[in-house]
Amino acid sequence: MDKKIVLLKDTSIGAADKTKEYYSLILNLLRDQNLQDSVQVVRVADIGFYDQGLVLKILPGQVTYGRVQESDLLPVITETIQGNKVLDRLALEPNEKQLRIVLRNCGQIDPENFDDYIAADGYAALKKVITEYKPEQVIEQLKASGLRGRGGAGYPTWMKWNFARQVKAEQKYIVCNGDEGDPGAYMDRSVLEGDPHSVIEGMMIGAYAIGASQGYFYIRAEYPLAVERIQKAIAQAYEYGLLGKNILGTDFSFDVEIRLGAGAFVCGEETALLASIEGKRGTPQPRPPYPSIKGLWGKPTVINNVETLANIPVILLKGGAWFGKIGTEKSKGTKVFALTGKIKNSGLIEVPMGTTIRDIVYHIGGGMLASKGIKAVQTGGPSGGVIPKEFLDEPVDYENLQKLGSIMGSGGMIVMDEDDCLVDIAKFYLKFCVEESCGKCAPCRIGGFQMLSLLENITSGKGTASDLAKMRRIALAMQKASLCGLGQTASNPVLSTLKYFAAEYKSHIEDKKCVAGKCRYLLNYQIIPEKCKKCGLCLTNCVFGAITGNREQGYILDPAKCTKCGRCYEVCKFKAINKG
Amino acid sequence: MIKLTKENFDQHKTGIPAVGKNWIKVGMSTCGIAAGADEVYKTFVEEAKKKNLTVDIKKCGCLGMCYAEPLVEVHVEGVPQVIYGKVNKDIAIKILEKHVGTKMLVNDYIFDLSLTMKKVGK
Known part of the structure; x- marks a missing residue:
């Protein structure tokens, strides 16, 4: 028998990584079969499949198995490794979501040669x-x-x-x-x-x-x-x-x-x-x-x-x-995206036009960081918009993204989870455009500034019910009257978040609450006496004198003095500070 | 330097020496360098010389897996070609000793994405 190599990785999401345990199991089984010298077992960091349980790949031959159970290990050894037989019930199809045309040489050739x-x-x-x-x-x-x-x-x-x-x-x-x-x-x-x-x-x-x-x-x-x-x-x-x-x-x-x-x-x-x-x-x-x-x-x-x-x-x-054969009807070829945000495999990807956002996030990006729920995907940078999770199965191409209220843009794709506040995101992008506005035309220069100050009011708890209508009017004026693409599209992040996440704006304005806990002026910090171990770490870290007390009686936070910097929340080891 | 013409272009192309049997490519774009590819490259060059290993150490651009930089692709005769990620000085030495030296793959640092992307063929 030729020398074989078994690559393995536990790809389960949300559970402890058991790659090492499986590794020892396989080694023991191989020793029982007296195969330890002709098979090398290798733990890998990424095997190209995600959420498929234990994945094994047998080289040469590239036979790949997913959702392998402990009881499957022996048959894999005797039938596939020794007998060269593929076990159809375990075999995985290649996960070939990427197609590299633009990036064909990147990482392959020496760019200076x-x-x-x-x-x-x-x-x-x-x-x-x-x-x-x-x-x-x-x-x-x-x-x-x-x-x-x-x-x-x-x-x-x-x-x-x-x-x-x-x-x-x-x-x-x-x-x-x-x-x-x-x-x-x-x-x-x-x-x-x-x-x-x-x-x-x-x-x-x-x-x-x-x-x-x-x-x-x-x-x-x-x-x-x-x-x-x-x-x-x-x-x-x-x-x-x-x-x-x-x-x-x-x-x-x-x-x-x-x-x-x-x-x-x-x-x-x-x-x-x-x-x-x-x-x-x-x-x-x-x-x-x-x-x-x-x-x-x-x-x-x-x-x-x-x-x-x-x-x-x-x-x-x-x-x-x-x-012309690659891609969708009106968008041909591939597109390179810079996949970033709350995603495991951040980096550059190149996919044929028409690939769904779900494929990009879960099958290429490897899923969400910290296994949190996805909230939205932002495409197109400051000229683009957000696509909420309901549209994950939509294919990515020029027309479709536009239909969803975003744009293809140059290819930034930022994945956001439940901890991201969409009002805050809209504010971030608008602020970027306001800072970068050249100032030549009034709609962009003045409109951007006014819209940003409305957003700042909303995120600091001073928003009023009429603000949303005002923002829509300014956005329309900027779209119609700005001289160049920067001003015409600067309001897109605001409009698309207004379209899909109106409830979030509403809770900022009416309830003065930021569900994601991002807008600091809307947060209230409190010490939970039941959880407090009276260590005093919050007291020493509060530079604004908002926390008083001592190690015998415990500590109290004075909301009037609190600047909502969040320092006490970060340093408390017992999660005794409530943020909300 | 010869000037290329339509007549001698193909001749020049076929005259390019083939890549050596054993090679290591280090991703040296901004993302790789920021993650420490410079040191990894230097380690490979110095240690390969010290250990007297015949392996070409080459530079290349970014493979796209920026989360796993510095990335290193290793091709050694008789061993499957693999990509190692999150490589540092110690792992670079390990790759030379184990992968290049004894033709055994190194545990825990392989990023095997060979089944996830198609490339345009020639």
Whole structure:
């Protein structure tokens, strides 16, 4: 018998991890069968399945068993390990929820090694395009692929390219938008750091299609490693003659430069971004004219997001029709999400469009942290909204998320549990937009500020019944009258929480209560005499003198002096402080 | 440096030396580095030299499993290729001794997600 390996992990949720016990059990059984030298048993940290009880994986062969009971262990050893027979009743289907197109090389190749990228079929699409395709054919392929912009709005990429292509101009530009600013989103950084050449290649194919000879990477200065790697990759491409004059010996010439964003969120908006590249103050301009017609220095300019560009080489290499088969009717391909919040496996995931939120949270994310109940999922960052748990089985694509009152956005996905207060979340995102508002137009500058002060009143117990109607009116005005996407969408988190969690707003306003216990001004702290061991730790930790008493008589908390800082609650080892 | 042309492009590609039989890749993106990948990488390089092991130590980008950084992928002939997560200096040494040295997998640090994702083939 060949040497076998058994991987094991207890994936039960909410119960103690019994991996070690099963490990010893299997070792003993193997010893009984005199197999201890030909089988290695390995405890693993994550086996790729969740809530499936004890999971065993037998290598080679990748036979995977779930919900394995103690009584199953012997048959697994004698039949599968010794007899190579698969026990159908235990076998698990592969949990292949992820599909990696954009992240195909991330974690696989050395981003600073040019030949690593070439060996992974890098620049093969570029070669094919500039030696075999006319620009129109490139756009046709993109049309067939159905690729839509991954930066947020989901505008069809081929249309953008086609507009710019049809304008007659001596000079055209292509810009890569790497000014990723949504809180919690970092997929662009990861692609720029892990596979910089793929973004350059995507940009070059775009330049060829629209007839641009100059490209710019606009990357935020907060991403120093991404900038460094792109810089290195550009230098390598120049060295090998893939950038510059007469690329690969053809008539196609293209140059690339990097511009750093100085940390303004609004510069992710395309007209503000262009102003910033031109060296002007980063404020948006009214559209039309759209940048594809009149952009950088008045010339036709295409602006594509990092993730969009990273898709391009694969599409051209494998064909638009191939890409068009992945995803849903109107949203093709995959989407990378930065999965964060109260989830076990936080990180970057890439799923085909149409994957349900439940699959993302439970089958990829590994379920909720601390096994608490899920409350909602936030997508789209400060321009997006929340999706309550009732809609977990909805597929994720551009149209569907919009229907639910959120947006795809750049791909942040924040999972929230029962401890999160949705009013507080709405306040957080709105505050972000108010701070990042450039101040050029009044609806965004004044509307945002006023709406935030209403929200602050509500979360500190000073809200009135008319506040909700006022917020709705301001939100509508901002949506209709703001100059750019920032102001138009800044009220989305407020509107979507109002839509799905009106009861939570109501309890803040009418009952002056925050169910999740997040809004500190609505909390009342009390010492429970029955649980109090009179240790005095709360007294020494209260710097506001709100707790009085001594070790004989116990302690009392004076609500009038309490600032609700929560320090006593944190330090009490006996859970004798009541918060509510 | 030769300039690539449409004529010599494929030749250059086939001329790229194949990856060594044994290799270790360390995830060195911002998330990995923040979690301590620099030290892990250094440990691998130094200890492999000290122990006289023939194994290529390479750098790579982020695999996406940011919760388990620093991540290390190990390929040794005759042993299944696996990913170790939450690796620190001590575990790096253990991987070299046990996985590379005696061809046995190390307990408790494998993140086996091979059945959870499809990759676009060539």
